[in-house]
Structure formats: C-alpha cells, structure tokens
Amino acid sequence: MLKLLHNVLHPHPAASIKQSWSPLFQSFSEIVLLVDQYLNIYEYNVAWINFIHIDHSDRTLIPQQDFSHWVYPEDVYYFKHLLNHPQNSQYRLRLMDGKNNLHWFEVSANYIQHDPKHNKMYWCLICSNQTERIKEQYLQVAQQRSLNDLLKRLPIMLYRSRNDRDWTMEYVSEGCEKITGYAAHQLLNTPLYGNIIHPDDEAEVWEVSQTAIRARTLFYLDYRLIxxxxxxxxxxxxxxxxxxxxxxxLGVEGVIFPNAG
Incomplete structure (x- = not known):
C-alpha cells in the first residue's frame, strides 16, 4: 500500500529509468534514492524510510516526495546546481531527519540519463551517513585550535631541529618570539638558535643532549640564551x-621555556 500511494502521487519515470533501480538497494545500509535535478524522488530504499522516521505500521503515511524538504536549507541551491551538470561526483550534504536532527552525508551522485521530452536528468544518489566521523573531526579541530591558542599565549617554544651543534630548526611554534625575540621565519633552517646559546653554556648543552640521545632518554637542560x-x-x-x-x-624535538628559578 505504501508503494502504491507513492506511485500514485509521483509516477515513475520512463521504463528505461526504472531499470536503473535494483531490489538489492533495499538491503543497503546507505540511503539510495532515484531523483531528478529538481530533487523530486522517484524511488527510495528502506534506509530512507528509517532515516525520515516513517512508521511502517501506518500505511497512510508516505515519504515526502521532494528531497529538498529534507536537505538543510543552505545546501539546497548548491546541490540543485550540481545536479544540473551530468557528471558523477561526490558531495558532502547536510540532511534533516524526521525528528529535525541534523546529519552529515557523503553523497555519491551517479548520473543515469536525460529525458529531453520532460527536460529532466535522472540521478541515483547513494548517501552514507558520516555524522559521527565529522563530529569527531570538528572536535579534533576545536581541540587543536584551543591548543594553538594556548601556545600562542604562553612563553613556550615547541621545536623540532636537526641534531647538529647549530640546532638548525625545522619547526618552531609561535612562542619562539617570546623566548628568543626572533620570529619563526628567522629561526627556521638557519644556525641562529645555536648562535644565541650563551658561549659558556654551549658545550654542556651539546654534551648533555647527545648523551641522552644515545641512551634514547629525555634530556633536561638549564642554560642561557642571548x-x-x-x-x-x-x-x-x-x-x-x-x-x-x-x-x-633523524632529529630532536622538545620544549623550551623560561627558567622560573
């Protein structure tokens, strides 16, 4: 009955288009939809019913035939524009479920054919829910941003250098300027850092660090910078x-900070 109501309200496209729909799609965990470039839905699988929370026991309900009804408003124009160009592509799309929850999907848009009589292009959309993965990515980015902001505020210099007596820097954090008075670009790939270690401390810095590096242990240093x-x-x-x-x-990495003592 559900399928019958769907077909009455929205007739199937041409028979050649219907052949693009496979019963196997019903077993997919991904949402599979047959749409045109205006986002009218012609076929759908069970995963779509589950996503929009249609009650299987209520035969009076049918899925919304307009896919744009479920697309996050800011993405509708963008997605319609893309579907007006017959080229298979991958997109990231935000969809709202039947409970108005926002989800992120990776959408594979597979072009089927053009119906010149009705001026329609037909697409098979395979939609994979990536919400948890993308939330985790956003969390990692937010944590990294918080860490970077903290490092900018603190007088701490993170570094990675070559293991040479010049301590040739391959990476320094922005805190390098608070420590040395020099900007990052002045320290990178130059002998500058080795040259600003106080001459009376340079030999001990090298000896202690090299002893620890040979033993594959951490080294702890106290010295003076100019x-x-x-x-x-x-x-x-x-x-x-x-x-x-x-x-x-391969190199050396560590952290340098003012001696509170």
Missing part, C-alpha cells in the same frame, strides 16, 4: 631524539 635585544634569558629545555626504524637519529 635574546634579539641582547638581554640574557635563563631557560629550561626538555627534549628527546627522533629515530628511524634502524635507530638512526
């Missing part, structure tokens, strides 16, 4: 070596 304004800053450093699978030393 900042860009020529003032002396006492700093602490915690670092460790970076190694290849064959135990080759």
């Amino acid at each position: 900042r860009a304004n020529q003032n002396i800053l006492n700093v602490q450093e915690i670092g460790q070596g970076l190694y290849s699978e064959s135990d080759m030393v």
